[in-house]
Amino acid sequence: MRILTLITLFIVCNTSLRAARISGKITDENGQVLVYASILVKGTTQGTTANKEGDYFLHLQPGTYTLVAQYVGYNRQEKTITVTTDNITLDFQLSLHQLNLKEVIVRPGAEDPAYEIIRNAIKKRPYYLNQLNNFQCEVYIKGQLQLRAYPKKFLGEKVDFEDGDTSQRKMLFLSETIARYSVEKPRRNKIEVLSTKVSGKSDEFGLSTPQIISFYENNIQVGRNLNPRGFISPIASGALYYYRYQYEGSFTEDGREISRIRVIPKRRYEPLFSGYINITEGDWRIHSLQLRLTKASQMELIDSLNIEQLYVPYNNDVWVIKTQVLYPAVKVLGFDAFGSFVNVYSQFNIEPSFTPKFFNNTYLKIYEGSNKKPADFWDSIRPVPLQAEEIADYHRKDSLEKAHKDPHYLDSIDRRRNQPHLFAVLATGQNFYREKKREIYTINPLLQTVAYNTVEGWLVSFGGRYLKRLDTIPASRRAISIEPAVRYGFSNHHLNAAGTFTYRHGRKYFSSISISGGKWVYQVNNANPISQFSNTIRSWLFERNYAKFYEAWYARFHFSKDVGNGISLFGGLKYEDRIPLENTTTYSLGDRKSIEFTPNYPIEIMSENFKRHQAFIGNFGVSWLPGTKYIEYPERIMNIGSKYPTFTLSFTQGVHNLLGSDVDYAKWRFDVSESLNLKLGGNFRYNMSIGGFLRRDSVAVIDYTHFNGNQILASVEYLHGFQLLPYYKYSNKNRLYAEGHFEHHFNGLLTNKIPLFRNINWYLVMGANAIYADSDKEYVEVFAGFENLLKIARVDLVWGFDKGRVSTFGVRLGIRGFGKL
Incomplete structure (x- = not known):
């Protein structure tokens, strides 16, 4: 590599020694520079471009050339020069096009020649x-x-x-x-x-x-x-x-x-x-x-x-x-x-x-x-x-x-960055940097630290993350992170603690492995359809305890690996000792006598809480994006997507009797998702799934097929949930189910014809979500709304149809970048 570099430099330098430098300035007749004007060697595509000050240069071997200066809207100018080994200064002064008008017979309503x-x-x-x-x-x-x-x-x-x-x-x-x-x-x-x-x-x-x-x-x-x-x-x-x-x-x-x-x-x-x-x-x-x-x-x-x-x-x-x-x-x-x-x-x-x-x-x-x-x-x-x-x-x-690499400067930068900021402490989390050691410490924000639910009452959940880059190259993937957390409920007096270790790597394709364990509190639907903050507001102010919790001692292993050609593998193992939890408080700020908290289990599908049990579960999946394109950097390869759909197949096995496991089932899921750019027609997106249980000898409610419902004002993720569906109403262990999410973003089509909406730049969006599990579990919702409100917000009117009949209506608000509110 060094020899090749030396040869290249020798050729460049040797060529430059024999070539003459032609340079000058390109202006108009008033001496105003013509920014990025072009200089061409006539009869070829060889040439150069002036900079924003009108200056140009190029190197030519000895000979006779005609140089052509061009700029859009100006007459081009040609100059012939004889090049020896001496440098030449050659300025150009271009004049505006003197346009010749064709003879046109003017009649009322006659068409312009253009x-x-x-x-x-x-x-x-x-x-x-x-x-x-x-x-x-x-x-x-x-x-x-x-x-x-x-x-x-x-x-x-x-x-x-x-x-x-x-x-x-x-x-x-x-x-x-x-x-x-x-x-x-x-x-x-x-x-x-x-x-x-x-x-x-x-x-x-x-x-x-x-x-x-x-x-x-x-x-x-x-x-x-x-x-x-x-x-x-x-x-x-x-x-x-x-x-x-x-x-x-x-x-x-x-x-x-x-x-x-x-x-x-x-x-x-x-x-x-x-x-x-x-x-x-x-x-x-x-x-x-x-x-x-x-x-x-x-x-x-x-x-x-x-x-x-x-x-x-x-x-x-x-x-x-x-x-x-x-x-x-x-x-x-x-x-x-x-x-x-x-x-x-x-x-x-x-x-x-x-x-x-x-x-x-x-x-x-x-x-x-x-x-x-x-x-x-x-x-x-x-x-x-x-x-x-x-x-x-x-x-x-x-x-x-x-200078920025000097240790004293890095220390000064750390001191400035590490000063607490109110917005970070409240909403996003406070970071503390140690640039010399390539380390970042993060403390979770107060909105994640203090919460309320009917199981734990008021609780504090202290957590954060330690991240260390293992290479000096900023873009390198190699890094480790450690995420500890401690949680205490003031009503049930339970203390929980857990931690996760993650290693990211992959010089070519991205890979990661993580190991976690401890004792923690989870929602029955592990996808967490309602956020901790939203559940706090609904429970404390409105006496609606939508989230249902259980406690578990657990150990988990998870991996993901890109293998190229748009293929990614993922999977893992987990063991849980699952402990049921009950409500321990009925306190709320609203204290509405007409409303009572529901029990801490999904009453739509259960008449009593589950019994304590153990579960050993393995899962494996593969995702394929045909036609995937990559950017290949010297130290890594980055996926930039494809115009084709993404196909994902996953399989989950509950292993009976291993480490005392009580569950015994097998289920699968196949997803297809895509975003179609219809250009002037807008953007159409969909996410369709089909799956079910192959075996269901012993299935705990936690392992049911759950759908991400929503019963609050804030929207759920649009292509992964339902905006009006009760959280557990259609949870099941059926052998077959189908789920679909569709939405069309008009991106200004139609609304650009309406003065009010085009002035404020609101865009129309429409779509539908659907579930089919069996004849008793059919649900469809359709929605229409506007997005791009203040560049970040979206509001939808949603109608829900249960077995073909209108069952509910609601308004949902989404904020870009905030996920589930």
Whole structure:
């Protein structure tokens, strides 16, 4: 590896010695810099791109060349130079396009000439979309995000970037990447990261995905999460329904006439672009474009996004993209940020020869040492010169990174981080760091520490976690964690204690094992359908003790392991000595005489509590996600999902007589789940299950098939539970049952036609949940509601049908990120 690196550096340095450096500045006629203008060697796709200050450079071997400077909306300029071994300074000054207007006979109601041009472009769209079935190119990616302003405090905490700089304007993120991008249509592509760097983070890998936003697609996905429905191209098959067009005139390049068309959305609050697109006359291809997305385009997360693209001829018939620049801007919660993300494409090969196994399930491969290249390597290879502020940011943050590794600095950071914060102490848990030893201590929040139920009365449950990373590499998976907990009930005077040890590892695929044991209190449905906090509120204030508890001495072993190709294995063993519990208090703040607490067992399926018994249980399962794609880092592989459903099969065995076990049963479960992106149609999600008992000689109520019900205002997990179902009403030990959860997220479809909802950006959501266990256990609920309330909330109206008849109605509220409330 060292020899190969030395040879590579020798070739680069030797080539640089013989080549001359051509550099200069690109401006308009008024001396204003043209940001990210392109410089091409005429007749080739070789070239470079200017930076945000208009400066460019490239290296050329001795010879005569014609350099072409281009910028969208400006006339290009050509200059011929003879290159020797001396450096050359060559500036360009571009003028705005002087557009020539076609002669148009003006009649009342006459159609703008732009429409005929767009119709022709729409007809040619499928041809250009599929023209390059295979290609390979090299991409330079530079991304930066800067702050213009930010608040002094956020959520009551001081905003500190730990860089010693208190100025409002600062560089938040700066990254560069050189990658090889390979495509074999219709579905196969691969990215290989050859070199990458992140300012101030020498162990990270930066932006490594060179997305080509193809406006030849009908529906365009720009990044992730900007709009789940995607955006409609100005030359999509149905674009004339969504856009108006204006012919602005034409200009000529290399004998080609190019028409400039203004793109105007017909309606606000549709996923549409506005701006300009330039179309070549006769062959009707995209020459360049300047398009914009705003909040009126139903864009999430950011306020605006400008997109610029420039295409250049590869040969007489094929054009390829040369540059693509995205300019995002966002203002949120007092933070005002803007940025630029430039992709420069070069070294195209439109007839590559791929080896049979070149395309596999690795979508993105980052090579060993790609983030360890020295500064002189980057100076010799980057096509876009760094700006002065970028050079300063690299120097400052690289120095800060070294300083941040100093033991005294780590101690000072620990002291600052480890100061208690009220919100963390109450709601999220307080962390205490020891960076030198790569350790984190976490204490559970008060909302998990103090609780109330009718079995234990008021209780305290002290717990936390100790986590230690075993490697110095921050992204390494190897870590251990220890989670001790102690619980005491003031009414039944029971003291319980337990602990869990977990080891995470896997240089390639993720694996984990955990061992736990002790004595603890559990819900009869071990999935915990009602949270401890919710049960406290319902019991203490409203005298509704929905949660049913038992106590157990236990020991458990659990493992999970990814084995590749989308396959994961999981399983474990557990032993429980299960002890029934009874109510020991009837205290409540409400003290309603008309309401009585129910016994501490599921009265829907039991007439008395279970008897103490022992259970030894083993389980094993396999999950498969076909077509899984991976990101392959030097030290690990990360699953990034697939467009196919996930299939999960599990088997559970209650082993009779082993260690005195009283249970004797066997049950299975098969799940299928998927999220379907219907683009403009929204997103459809489902989770379907089928299963049952193969044997049921001795089944304790704890081991029944339970469904996650809900009888409180806060919603349960939407694809894993029922919003109105009583918690244990349909629990069973049947030989066969089926369960299904379905929901469709319209993501702005329909509501964007209603002024009130489109202004506040609420999205319609509809769906249904169903159970079938036998003719006496049939339940369906349907719901409709709105999501994206204040960006985090969702409210649903739910109707429940028991055996085909409406049995109940309710309202449910969900808060993103809070799980079960």
